[in-house]
Amino acid sequence: MSKRPSPLPAIAVFGQGIIGSRAADHIVAAGYPTKTWSRSPRERSDFEADPVAAARGAAIVAIYLKDVPAVxxxxxxxxxxxxxxTTVVNHATVDYETTMFLVDRCSELGCDFLNAPFTGSKVAAGNAALVYYAGGQAGVLKRIRSFLEVTSTQIMEVDSPLAATILKLTTNLITASTVQALAEGLSINLAHGISAETYLESIKPNACASVLAGMKVPSMAVGDFEPHFSLSNMLKDSRYMLDLAERAGLQAPGIANTAAQMQKRDEQGEGEFDFSILFKQFEPES
Ligand SMILES: NC(=O)c1ccc[n+]([C@@H]2O[C@H](COP(=O)([O-])OP(=O)(O)OC[C@H]3O[C@@H](n4cnc5c(N)ncnc54)[C@H](OP(=O)(O)O)[C@@H]3O)[C@@H](O)[C@H]2O)c1
Structure with missing residues (x-):
């Protein structure tokens, strides 16, 4: 754990969704003077309804907003x-262009910028166990490392803000594609009378085993789609992934298909459920 400065700097946390609310709880518990802002009001004593007032005077502005339009x-x-x-720290998963927009605008405004998207879902955020992919100007990470450690167990420094975005999106590509494959495999097993428990047992000693399989196979099997990471958020990420591929002159047929399946579910009003609701594409009425 890095040494914390004294006095602790003032923090503004933007976004009080699944992750931002839990991150803010840890930041407050660590003693940082904190203001929080979210589009929909929250019942917190540190909540500030005016975004400009929330940001004014903050040494660190931490952004856990949803997507490109929000950021x-x-x-x-x-x-x-x-x-x-001021140091602006972006934790939202955004696209290539928005990453560069933040780099350029922060430079024009004279503030420091660190791009630090993360892996780790609702449970990890609750346990202060996020993992940040952090890229920015030299020295910024070193200066605010102790602050990031309040919400994380690991910080992976990468070459640039854009590298952080690309690594975040392409690891999410694996997550989305894996859940699509698990949903497909589970539905075939269930249709042949093999239980979800047996399927999971067969996965565990296999090279394809993952924490994700252990989390999502049981919940899909019982139709528990309480959001840890929403379908609408995975859908927007998949669009940013497709944009990355297109910029590189590549096709990405795997994630393109998963994105199309997510879009169908989103159009059926399922966007705020967990993205593992992808499983429903294999139900007869779908
Ligand atoms: N959850 C995860 O497992 C996870 C994992 C890795 C990365 N991420 C990324 O981390 C970020 C936050 O994720 P999350 O799960 O906490 O998202 P979330 O629960 O959907 O919360 C998003 C926040 O952004 C606000 N927001 C949405 N649209 C807005 C707009 N147009 N203008 C202003 N504010 C807006 C929401 O406000 P309202 O409450 O008013 O809707 C909410 O405060 C996302 O970029 C996500 O992709 C999440």
């Missing part, structure tokens, strides 16, 4: 409160 809109709104002495 761009809120960043533009709070720009007047940003400048030298």
């Amino acid at each position: 761009r809109d809120i960043f533009s709104t709070i720009e007047e409160a940003l400048g030298p002495g």
Whole structure:
């Protein structure tokens, strides 16, 4: 654990969804003077309804917003409160262009920027066990490492803000594709009278075993789609992945198919369920 500065810097946390709310709890518990903001009001004593007021005076602005429109809109709104002495830390999974937008605007405004998307879902956030992929200007990570350690168990420093975005998106590509494959495999087993427990037991000693399989096979089998990571969020990430492939002149047929399946479920109003609701594509009424 890195040494924390004294006094602790003021923090503004933007986004109070599944992850931001849990991250803010840990930041507050660690003693940082904190303000939180979210589009929908939250019942927290540190909640500030005005985004500019939330950002003003903060040494670190931590962003756990949903997607590209949310990040761009809120960043533009709070720009007047940003400048030298502020470090903007983006934790949202955004696309190539928005990563570069944040790099450029922070540079123009004279504030520091670190791109630190993460892996780890609702449970990991609750346990302060996120893993950050962090890329930014030299020295920024070193300066705020002790702050990031409050919500994480590992920080992987990468070459640039863009590398952090690309690594985050292409690891999510594996997660989305794996759940699509697990849903497919599970539905075939169930149709042949083999239980989810037996399927999972067969996966465990196999090279394809994963923490993800242990989490998602049992919950899919009982139709528990309480959101740990929402379908709408995985869908937007898959669109950002497809954009990365296109920029590189590549096809990405695997994630393109999974994205199409997620879009169908989203159109049926299932966007705020866990993305493992992909399993429902194999039910007869689908
Ligand atoms: N959950 C995970 O397992 C996980 C894992 C890795 C990365 N991530 C990434 O981390 C970020 C946060 O994830 P999350 O699961 O906490 O998301 P979430 O539960 O969907 O929360 C998103 C937050 O963004 C706000 N928001 C949405 N659209 C907005 C808009 N147009 N303008 C302003 N605010 C808006 C929401 O406000 P309202 O409450 O008003 O809707 C909420 O505060 C996302 O980029 C996600 O891809 C999540």
